[in-house]
Amino acid sequence: MLQAKETSSIKKIENGSIVSAKGFSADGVHAGLRYSKNDLGVIYSEVPASCAAVYTQSHFQAAPLKVTQESVAKENLLQAIIVNSANANACTGEQGLKDAYEMRERCASLFNIQPHYVAVASTGVIGEFLKMDKIRAGIQELNPKCSQEASEAFQTAILTTDLVMKNSCYEVEIDGKTVTIGGAAKGSGMIHPNMATMLSFVTTDANIDSASLQTLLSEVTDKTYNQITVDGDTSTNDMVLVMANGKADNHSLNPNHPQWNDFKAAFQLVSEELAKQIAKDGEGATKLIEVEVTGAKTKQEANVVAKKIVGSSLVKTAVYGADANWGRIICAVGYSEAQVEPEKIDIFLGDLCLFTNNSPQSFSEEAASNYLKQDSVKITVNLGVGDQVGKAWGCDLTYDYVKINASYRT
CATH class of the missing domain: 3.10.20.340 (ArgJ beta chain, C-terminal domain)
Incomplete structure (x- = not known):
């Protein structure tokens, strides 16, 4: 059995983030969905990236999940993720779905990319319509950068009742190349994944096909995110979403690659750290x-x-x-x-x-x-x-x- 632990080929990056992998940038702004804190964020890849996702098993999947599943199914490629907090856009019927599609379209227009290269995520109160006038204006303010400040702007934009930002980053040597895996997450209450009300985003510059990435994510999710619980409640929204843009220029990774287990161990370390940070930051938690x-x-x-x-x-x-x-x-x-x-x-x-x-x-x-x-x-x-x-x-x-x-x- 693979034990996820730091080795000579795997190194934790203490100040690493969602933008540490080559070719990724991010931003977060205050669009007005909340009183003062950032509430709209984006992750962007310079090139279309292989992707993989797992979703809540709730029967009431929110509109953004449906839109994201459609995007992923088109080509198994993503280039941007647009996320809002304060409002889950869940149980909002046809209008909610229309709003999620509009978020996708406007984000795609911002970066001049195909709409199906955009994933959409939302978190917050269930059963309320999005304030689309504020989201439209907020999307225009997004200006992703590759910096610690930009990463933190994104991380704060996705929080709800969370008290702290959650992130993790590791490097691993593959084919003589440095491959970086970085992640950011949110989640504090209604946490009992299979999946549940949590969002986790992982970026990597590894060269890996979407099928192998999906297999890896599904396996690791069962050992990490699906093994946390705060209150036993499963929600309508959330997901883990991974983008791999190949910028590290390693040989394509798959289970037959001689260093597959090294990559898998580093990926699991990122996932486990994010999962534990979510559990530790449970609403009202002290331990x-x-x-x-x-x-x-x-x-x-x-x-x-x-x-x-x-x-x-x-x-x-x-x-x-x-x-x-x-x-x-x-x-x-x-x-x-x-x-x-x-x-x-x-x-x-x-x-x-x-x-x-x-x-x-x-x-x-x-x-x-x-x-x-x-x-x-x-x-x-x-x-x-x-x-x-x-x-x-x-x-x-x-x-x-x-x-x-x-x-x-x-």
């Missing part, structure tokens, strides 16, 4: 929770158990209260529908063993409580019935989550 399940019969069961634990409201509130209540973890494992033999299960909180051999273990409540007061908490569960491993990420459940969502529209 990132990582759950690792080992000893499962299958990879799927390991992932299912990990996500059940990290998604449990009782586990999340116990972590918030710094209460080492391992019984809540046992309950989540019990209703996971995975193959479980209770006498073989071990539960660890950090390095503290809480439960083994179907019996509670003696541990320091003070040490456990102090551990749970950290910014990041790890729970490990060994099922003891196989050799498969899975991970999931989430956050604690706090009073502030209720406050934020009780007045989201007001």
Whole structure:
């Protein structure tokens, strides 16, 4: 099994961003959809790029997703992504679809490219029509550049209740060429992907065909974005969208390329970092929770158990209260529908063993409580019935989550 980790051929770029890969630029402006913050952004590639995408599995897919799916299906090439926040343009009927098409057309006109080379994304309140007069004017103000300031302008433009920007960037050597992968994301509430209310955009200058890129994205999504949860709610909109413009000039990547696993590992690192940043910035959250399940019969069961634990409201509130209540973890494992033999299960909180051999273990409540007061908490569960491993990420459940969502529209 591929372990995504930094190696001699893979390097994390601390100040890297969505525009670090060759040939990409971005911008964000305040169009007036929000009171003061940036609310309209764009990513642009100098040349048409291979692309891949995964979308929410909600039955109520928003208008921009339908338009984007149409764009991607045309040639499997994209050159620009236009994104607005404050309004999801979801459940808005024919008018919403018309508005999404207009966003695509106006962005294409701005760059003098074919409309189907443009993807559209929106995030925000459901069931309200876009303020198209403001979007029309805002698109004309967009002037993408390859700079840190431009990258941050884009990142702030896509945020809703997020408190921080989310980005990641890695370089990997392929065929003697430096290939860069950069990403930006948003997501804070209604996060329970398969996909859910999150947007993630990844750019790379790798030379890779769209079919191989789609296969890679689908596989990595199941290990990263689909393994995070904030509140168990899946939304109408969002997606992960990748563009690869080939500017690195490596030989075309596919699963038969001798350095495919290097590229795959770097791509997974970017995706995992973005996913964890989304989980950590959950609405009202104070802590990132990582759950690792080992000893499962299958990879799927390991992932299912990990996500059940990290998604449990009782586990999340116990972590918030710094209460080492391992019984809540046992309950989540019990209703996971995975193959479980209770006498073989071990539960660890950090390095503290809480439960083994179907019996509670003696541990320091003070040490456990102090551990749970950290910014990041790890729970490990060994099922003891196989050799498969899975991970999931989430956050604690706090009073502030209720406050934020009780007045989201007001």
